[in-house]
Amino acid sequence: MRPRIMTEMRYTSSLFVRCIKEMEVRSFSSGEHGPVTVYGQIGSPYTRKVEAALRYKQIPFIKKDLMPGNVGGDWEDRGLSKIVPKVIPVVKFNDGTLMNDSTKILQDLDRRYTDRPILPKDKGERFLSLLLEDMFDEWGTKIMFGMRWLDKIDQDWSGTWLALDSMLGKGVKLDQVNKVRFGPGQ
Numbered sequence: 068m069r070p071r072i073m074t075e076m077r078y079t080s081s082l083f084v085r086c087i088k089e090m091e092v093r094s095f096s097s098g099e100h101g102p103v104t105v106y107g108q109i110g111s112p113y114t115r116k117v118e119a120a121l122r123y124k125q126i127p128f129i130k131k132d133l134m135p136g137n138v139g140g141d142w143e144d145r146g147l148s149k150i151v152p153k154v155i156p157v158v159k160f161n162d163g164t165l166m167n168d169s170t171k172i173l174q175d176l177d178r179r180y181t182d183r184p185i186l187p188k189d190k191g192e193r194f195l196s197l198l199l200e201d202m203f204d205e206w207g208t209k210i211m212f213g214m215r216w217l218d219k220i221d222q223d224w225s226g227t228w229l230a231l232d233s234m235l236g237k238g239v240k241l242d243q244v245n246k247v248r249f250g251p252g253q
């Protein structure tokens with residue numbers, strides 16, 4: 068007879084496998100399979116907006132660091148040479164489709180993944196929603212820049228935050244990272 072502990076272990080592990088499978092099914096159930104890749108930066112409001120939309124829609128995604136304007140010279144190596152203008156974020160869908168412009172990305176997300184829609188169905192509400200989005204896309208960033216760079220205390224905080232984010236984990240020594248401060252022009 069099989070020892071009871073073995074039976075229990077088998078039962079627990081099959082339960083565990085079932086839970087994992089269910090989690091996978093649930094997280095990939097909204098249409099396409101596999102995670103979306105978001106190329107961007109932590110300090111980029113448009114990157115954060117796309118990530119927020121993906122989180123809201125419960126779509127799994129992978130984040131990859133990418134500097135805009137090809138300043139890192141790596142857009143071609145990453146297969147992003149066709150993307151113009153070279154602004155972030157860039158999103159890669161599981162079928163290989165690449166795109167940028169957060170507004171278009173969000174609309175495409177709603178088309179590809181129909182659960183938890185971002186845009187209202189009603190045409191009038193949809194128009195207002197897009198209008199508000201456009202206004203905040205254009206003007207919200209101006210407020211953000213002010214909050215990051217107008218006062219010395221914010222300049223110090225933002226400069227350190229952005230420097231740390233772009234350098235840590237990339238082979239630069241901590242004492243060298245600590246010496247770097249980004250300024251308002253960056």
Ligand SMILES: N[C@@H](CCC(=O)N[C@@H](CS)C(=O)NCC(=O)O)C(=O)O
Pocket residue numbers: 110111112113114135136153154155156167168169170204
């Ligand atoms: N309309 C675009 C704007 C994207 C954008 O301007 N991203 C900034 C970073 S937050 C950028 O790449 N700037 C570089 C540049 O303008 O050259 C969107 O909604 O995604």
